Amino acid sequence: MASPGTPLSQDTTAQGEATESLNEEHVLVVPTPLFHELGHFQGFSAEVDRYLAPILGSDELSYRPRSAMEIDPSFKQLIPYVLFRHTDASGVVRLFSYLRGGGAGEKRLRAKRSVGVGGHISTLDADAPSGDVYQAGLDRELSEEVAIDSSYTQRRAGLINDDETEVGRVHLGVVHLFDLEEPKVRSQEDDLAEGCFLPAEEILANIEGYETWSQIVVRALFETAS
Structure with a gap:
């Protein structure tokens, strides 16, 4: 990892392109071949x-x-993807779920429900x-x-790679699981609408209405448990 105050290399492929992109958001990426060298997988991997x-x-x-x-699948954008879980006194597991709204997020995922919160580094x-x-970046x-609005513990639970969708081909997700003492998470952006905690079983029953990454991770972590 780069030392404090030492930014990683910038895109300098062409001077003209660099000038035009000066004010554009620059995101952390890893070359896709490097990911493949470590071991390509489709879906979910627990080998963090x-x-x-x-x-x-x-x-x-x-x-x-x-x-x-x-639009460049030769790179993967690294994305922290946080799930908020609360297990009540009766043992019912609930996950924070929301509807991707009209904010500034990924337009290709609008109007899909999601259980993952996070974004680009x-x-x-x-x-x-x-x-x-x-x-x-995660913080x-x-x-x-x-x-x-709750105390919690957290752990890295796995990674998501989905080369079968347009969005997935250019992203690599790192799944973080936050276990909350109380089901208290509030949305602070328009892109996270209708936020609430839903039983994992209910989410699984309606999984086709969720974005692909949410489908992958919920099935991987909660399907057998349900």
Whole structure:
């Protein structure tokens, strides 16, 4: 991982393109071949250590213009994807669920329900005092999108890769599972509408109405448990 104050390499393929993209959001990406070298998978993998540490420690990480990366499958945008879980006294597992609304998020996912909160790591996180740009990006995205009014524990539960959809081909998700003492999460962006905690069984019963990443992770983590 880059040291504090040392940004990762910027996209300098062409001077003209660099000038035009000066004011555009630049997001953290990993070359897709590097991901394949570590072991390609489709869907969900619980092997976090196999992938995340080598990716974050690679000197092939870079920040590149988001608009270009959204249509370039030779790179994967690294996305923290946080699930909020609450288990009540009777043992019913509920997940925070919301409808992707009309905010500034990924337009290709609008009007889909989701259980994942998070977003891109960007140059806003490059100068993190700790040097951990990934954690800085995760913390920033959560603070922008939700308010968590409960104590919780958290762990990294796996990764999501979906090469079967247009959105999935250019993203790699890192799944974080937050276990909350109370089901208290509030949406803070228009893009997270109708936020509420729903039983995992209910989400599974209506899974086709959810974005693909949510379908993948809910089935992987909660289908057998239900």
